[in-house]
Amino acid sequence: MSIVLRQGLIIGPTSSVIGDVLVVDGTIADVGPAIDAPSDAYEVDARDCWVGPGFVDLHTHLREPGREAAETIESGARAGALGGYCALVAMPNTEPCLDNVATVSYVLARGATTPLDICVAGAITQGRRGEALAPMAEMAALGVRLFSDDGIGVRDPSVMRRALLYANPLGVRLAQHCEDEQLAGGGTMNEGALSSRLGLTGRPALAEELMVMRDLELVRATGAAMHFLHLSTARSVALVVAARAQGLRVTFEIAPHHFTLDEQCCEGYDPAFKVHPPLRTRDDVAALVAALRRGDVDAVATDHAPHAPELKDLPFDEAPAGMLGLEHAASLTYEALGAPQCDPAVFFQVMSRGPAAIAQLRREDAPPRHSAHGGSVAPGEDANLTVFSPSTHWTVSRSALASRSMNTPYDGRELSGRVRATIAKGRLVVDQEVLT
Template structure:
């Protein structure tokens, strides 16, 4: 990449002087050279990208992504995962420690960082709270942070011992680190398959009650308040969780939270067809929960939206619903889902660009002259089909596979590299 001109795109980036204006952006050797209206370019070798009818902003950042590397590369490796992220508009992703071995020591953190080095998408590993994600003994958080861990979580294993979570919050406070809680009381959830409610009763399937999540949210909020520590909840899914976090914020508790994009669109009624691609954890909840999540997004209770990208081989999904693995791939479909949920351009930027970076204290790309180019160009109205030719992930476990979607990423620029979705 040498010289690129993105022309006639609407800038959406809060606090930018040209927010809401239609602008041109000239990029030379990975650095923003000029930003303005109707730029005149003398360079004949410039690569022009027509941004008419598109939104330009800083690149998306995903706080909850699952790749398989190390150990589960048949699901997704860093190369294919970052390719899917790039085509989904992401220039940065936080990868969770749901690997084998888990990201629970400095060697695994260093492996991820070194493998992803030089990629168009920046990859930030999230280290385990506990050794082997077993929830028994604290992992070496300081060592992991020193080599690049961006936060700490036991991934899709919720920390069941209150004492361990208490010590983790206190230790993280001492090293200025962030604890990410996946809230599920396993003794209440019972390893069940879907949301507990009318649909689960109709289908004759055991369900996970909202209480399994809200109990753990309540516990961890109490611990964070007690230690005056910072906590982040990932993938909240219930009305009760939204209300608990909203009240905690008004009290001054240092809490943030995110929601998975699919939980903003689908309810447990989607499970009526027994499509295992709708099997996720936390499960799809009721329409009342969906409405509460959307309200939480709009009033600022929910700070970010995540893809919760969770790839699986076909043999783990093309089976009966009861034995299928949890999770869907989501890096390329988060933008269309947010559009389907009714979010406007500024809402999308706030929840995919601004909020995530604020939570993990990452520098906000400026889109200003002289700054490193880190941006996304996307459309709210362009349609495309999510199928084998457009999917960049190794896996295909998505209920959206084969469907026409609205909302498309046209290009990203980061680390001196350009990825275009033609």
């Protein structure tokens, strides 16, 4: 099967050119100003669109196994494809959790039946209990390159230090949900004047920042690599950026809800806005946007967290934390990067190249089981491509999402920029903004 993308702006890491991209049998066969495509090639009109490496999400909760009412690997993959994603890293807090070969293999096998590359983040500790280390080497042998107890952080510093020492020679990376539950425990929104007025227990910024500080020192002491999940405060980002500049092997992601929404959203007690770490202050949002525009951010990651409607339709303190992300992350990132002045190279850096490098999905990392992501749009590369239309405007409708759940905080919001087409593992999965 061949596909030809006509006259898109092809986004390289440093420069962009208008041209055609020919995909044949899962590989980019040719790139040029005007390609003579085979007569049976499916034509995609990419005029006025950006063509770049397919998006990679480092942080997706696919809920399978265990909570299929909220999402399945299949429905999550469809939502991801519509959002322009070619690879998703499935977080391990399923039921049972992904802390062993059996459950990881299950998710990889189910993932292989979807059009996307479904990767797995294995648990750092058994049962995500923060005590005994999970069999990271066995999971790494299956191709797992990221490990996390996401949902909670590894609280015990001796366990975290041991995990870093153990992971380092395996060539895998630990990813931490930084929030000290002893400080944040019981909290439901950002701690501050607003939480006090609303009578809601707060999750202080300090709970996140203290764990970031601790982990940076653990990384310094062990020499291991580490990824910081969904940093939400100005201080957290500044700390990791400074440590990275000092040469520590640290990377971080930020989530669209943290750079587009602030704590004021919680004013009406709508659990759609409940998330961990919580929506922070306006100043934090501004700092995250500034970091994004400066090119300081390694990756935008969704923290896509589906919850069945009946669970999100509860009093604020009883509802679970988390919100959908896959289907609107690209638009929100495009807007935050200053649409229509958004620099497409930065956009594809945070949506694809950066996260692909962190997940070790780049060509040079030769990932087992998965195709290569985050490379250049050049002949010989695996055909994982996203066609993004900056000039399209659309309105989010929670009932029109591909996800099984509806817990988007953006229902009714008009967004700029939309994924026009997604080519994953050489297949046209999304065309004309809909699944094929």
